[in-house]
Amino acid sequence: MESIDDEAPRTAGSSALLRGSYTALGKRRITEETCRFWSYIQADYYGNPRQIAQYLSDDRAVVAQKIRTPDKEFPWINHKAVKGLYGQWLWRDGGKQVVVTEGEIDALSVSQTQQNKWPVVSLVNGAGNAAKDITNSLDWLLKFEKIILFFDNDEAGRKAVNEVKKLLPPGKCWITWAPEGYKDASDLLQAGMSAKISDAIWGAKQYRPEGIVSGSKIIERLKSRPKVTSFAYPEIMALLNFMTGGGIRFGELDTWTSGSGMGKTTIIKTLQHHYFETTPFNQALIHLEEPLEDTGDDLIAIRVGKRFTVDDPDFKDTPEYQKAAEELFLSTDDQGAPRFQLYDAFGSMEDDSLYSVIRYLHAMGCRIFWLDHLSILVSEAPGDDERKRIDSIMHKLKSLTVELDIYIGLISHLRKPPGGGKSFENGAVPTLDDLRGSGGIKQLSNGVFAISRDQQADSDIAKNTSTVSVLKCRKTGRTGTADFLLFEDTTGRLVKGVDPKSISTDAFDNEDNNGEY
Known part of the structure; x- marks a missing residue:
C-alpha cells in the first residue's frame, strides 16, 4: 500500500x-x-x-x-x-x-x-x-x-x-x-x-425508436412480405372489384353505409352467401339490428332464389327449405368448424363484449366478420361522448384485423342531411363527411362504400336499383360510382343493373322486373 x-x-x-x-x-x-x-x-x-x-x-x-x-x-x-x-x-x-x-x-x-x-x-x-x-x-x-x-x-x-x-x-x-x-x-x-x-x-x-427500419432491412422486409390475396366480389360488382384492387383482404376493415332502406343489409347478405360459395373461409355474422332467425331465413332465401318470408310462409315446411338450411348451417370446414357462426344478441351489445366475441370466433376458425351495425354499439351519450366511443371502437376493430389477420365488413349509418338538400332516400349519394358520429370511421376504414337509391322514382326498375359508390379505397385510391345493382322482387336476389338515370319510365312500365333489360 x-x-x-x-x-x-x-x-x-x-x-x-x-x-x-x-x-x-x-x-x-x-x-x-x-x-x-x-x-x-x-x-x-x-x-x-x-x-x-x-x-x-x-x-x-x-x-x-x-x-x-x-x-x-x-x-x-x-x-x-x-x-x-x-x-x-x-x-x-x-x-x-x-x-x-x-x-x-x-x-x-x-x-x-x-x-x-x-x-x-x-x-x-x-x-x-x-x-x-x-x-x-x-x-x-x-x-x-x-x-x-x-x-x-x-x-x-x-x-x-x-x-x-x-x-x-x-x-x-x-x-x-x-x-x-x-x-x-x-x-x-x-x-x-x-x-x-x-x-x-x-x-x-x-438506439433507434421502435419501428424505424432502414437500409438492407427494408429490402429484406419487402422481399419477405407475403403476397396479399384479394377475394373478389360477385361478378355483378365487376367495377367494385376493379376499384378496390380485387375485393376484400385479410387485415382490412371496410365500412358500408347508406340511408334507411337503401338495401345495404341485402348487399351484405349477398356477399356473405357469395364468400360462402367462393372461399373456404368461415364467417361470423353479427347482426345486431335483427333476430338471428331473420338472418338465417334471408340467407336461405338468397340461396333458393325465393322471397318465401314475404310470399310463401309455408315454404319453411318443404324439403327444399330444409336442404338449403342444412347446406348453409351444417356445412363445416376441414377441421369440423361451422362455416357460419351467427351471434344471437338482438338490440344491444357492449363493445368490450364484442372484442371478446371476435377473439372467440376467430379461435373457432372464423376469418371473415360482418358487423351490422356500428351505431347500435354506441350508447346514446350526447355530443363528444359518442364520437369518442366510436373512435375507440374503430381503433380496436382495426387493430383486431391486423392482429388476428381477419376481415371485418362493418355497416354504419349516416347523419341526417342538412335541410333543403336532396335526401339519401331520394337518391342523394353520401360523402365521407356524411358518416354518422366520428371522423374515425373514414380515417380507420380501408374502404368506405356507399349505397344510394331513389325510393320514390317513377320507374319500378329505377326505384329498385341501388348505386354502389366508392368513397374511399386506401389500396388503390380509386373513388366514384362503381356498380348498379337491381333487386329482383320475385327472387330476392341482386342482379347487374344499369344507371337508373338512363332508365325511361315509359320503356319499362310494362316490363317484368327480372333484371334483363
Whole structure:
C-alpha cells in the first residue's frame, strides 16, 4: 500500500473528507495505477478499512467521497458538492465517444481495459436515479459524438437504459451489455475477460425508436412480405372489384353505409352467401339490428332464389327449405368448424363484449366478420361522448384485423342531411363527411362504400336499383360510382343493373322486373 503523495488531489470544501492510500483491488483485478488515475482510495472509516470513490471538481480538488461498505451501503461525505458524473473531471470536453457505466467500479474496469486513455464515466447514484444523473450532465455528454450506455445487465439496469435513451438526441445514444452470464464490466474483468469488455463497447448498437427500419432491412422486409390475396366480389360488382384492387383482404376493415332502406343489409347478405360459395373461409355474422332467425331465413332465401318470408310462409315446411338450411348451417370446414357462426344478441351489445366475441370466433376458425351495425354499439351519450366511443371502437376493430389477420365488413349509418338538400332516400349519394358520429370511421376504414337509391322514382326498375359508390379505397385510391345493382322482387336476389338515370319510365312500365333489360 502506498500513501497519497504530493501529486494527489487536494481536498476542498469539507474538513470531514477522509485521507487514505492507493492500492490495487485484488479481487476486482483493478491495478494501483488505475486507482491512482481515478483517485480511488482506501481509508479508515469508523475503524474499518473501506474503499472510497472520490469526486473531484474540474480543478482536481476532492469535493465529496462515496464510501463502499461490505453490505453495499454507500454513505456519502459532502454529497451535495457533487457536480456531474463520476470521472467527468478526467476528460477534456467532447470527443468521439464516452462510455457511461452504472457504478464507479465498472467505470474503473472499463477504463483499465482501455489503458485509462478513453473517456469513461459512471452514474453517481445508481440505476434508480439514472435519468436524473444523466440530465444533470447532459450538456457535457452531448459534446461527444457517441454516448455508449454500459449499464448492468439486470432488471434495474434495463429499466434505467429505457429511461435514459429517451433523454438523448437521435443518433447519439448507443447501448451495450455484458454477455449472457455476466452482469457488468466488473464481472468480466474479474473473470479475466477484459477482451469481452472491449467487444461489448465496439459492438454497441445505436438506439433507434421502435419501428424505424432502414437500409438492407427494408429490402429484406419487402422481399419477405407475403403476397396479399384479394377475394373478389360477385361478378355483378365487376367495377367494385376493379376499384378496390380485387375485393376484400385479410387485415382490412371496410365500412358500408347508406340511408334507411337503401338495401345495404341485402348487399351484405349477398356477399356473405357469395364468400360462402367462393372461399373456404368461415364467417361470423353479427347482426345486431335483427333476430338471428331473420338472418338465417334471408340467407336461405338468397340461396333458393325465393322471397318465401314475404310470399310463401309455408315454404319453411318443404324439403327444399330444409336442404338449403342444412347446406348453409351444417356445412363445416376441414377441421369440423361451422362455416357460419351467427351471434344471437338482438338490440344491444357492449363493445368490450364484442372484442371478446371476435377473439372467440376467430379461435373457432372464423376469418371473415360482418358487423351490422356500428351505431347500435354506441350508447346514446350526447355530443363528444359518442364520437369518442366510436373512435375507440374503430381503433380496436382495426387493430383486431391486423392482429388476428381477419376481415371485418362493418355497416354504419349516416347523419341526417342538412335541410333543403336532396335526401339519401331520394337518391342523394353520401360523402365521407356524411358518416354518422366520428371522423374515425373514414380515417380507420380501408374502404368506405356507399349505397344510394331513389325510393320514390317513377320507374319500378329505377326505384329498385341501388348505386354502389366508392368513397374511399386506401389500396388503390380509386373513388366514384362503381356498380348498379337491381333487386329482383320475385327472387330476392341482386342482379347487374344499369344507371337508373338512363332508365325511361315509359320503356319499362310494362316490363317484368327480372333484371334483363
